[in-house]
Amino acid sequence: MFKELDPLLHSQLRLAVMSLLIGVAEADFVFLKEKTGATAGNLSVQIDKLNEAGYISVEKTFAGKMPRTICRITPKGVKAFDDYVKALKTYLNS
Amino acid sequence: MFKELDPLLHSQLRLAVMSLLIGVAEADFVFLKEKTGATAGNLSVQIDKLNEAGYISVEKTFAGKMPRTICRITPKGVKAFDDYVKALKTYLNS
DNA sequence: TAAATTTGGTTTATATCATAAACTTGTTTA
């Protein structure tokens, strides 16, 4: 009947981040912040969680002298996102 | 870009309840409990929240001598569900 | 060059939420 919804993805901000990352090769912190409209603190926490789950990879580099955090979705993340969408659909067939 | 997700509907159990109710004229507590697999306590709490939000109406009657709680989705609930689905789609266009 | 501001974040505190365990009220069965 209803499939379980991965709690890691069933969060507005984390879902937005994954949604953005799935469409691009990579995206940095500032880009994600602007696109999602999230506060930096909240975004930082949610990126950590996605990273720890292995759904995204996080690379910390420098753009010139300024720090730059680059995020990329992983194959595991793509699969999780896909599964989440499938599960969601079991709730939306009204 | 991303639309807000109504926090009242962005909950696995409440979403399941709404999903069930949108397809039928009415459903009682026991039916909802069986279909969702939720515990009675959790279901009771979430039904209350949906009721207080005006998304469903709750009628307490008796089936013979046993109590029976009947739930129905309201027009407001239908609209909220519809809006939620629309908002969700802004996250899934990958 | 010193002070103020901006950038790019992280850490911490809080308020809310989802959930299950425990409880209640009444009914049926042995």
Next chain:
DNA sequence: TAAACAAGTTTATGATATAAACCAAATTTA
């Protein structure tokens, strides 16, 4: 009448989302 069951409700707790506060380095301004 005691035990078991039915249909919920209340309560306790642990997790979660979120923003406020903070920090270090770089840049701009006076």
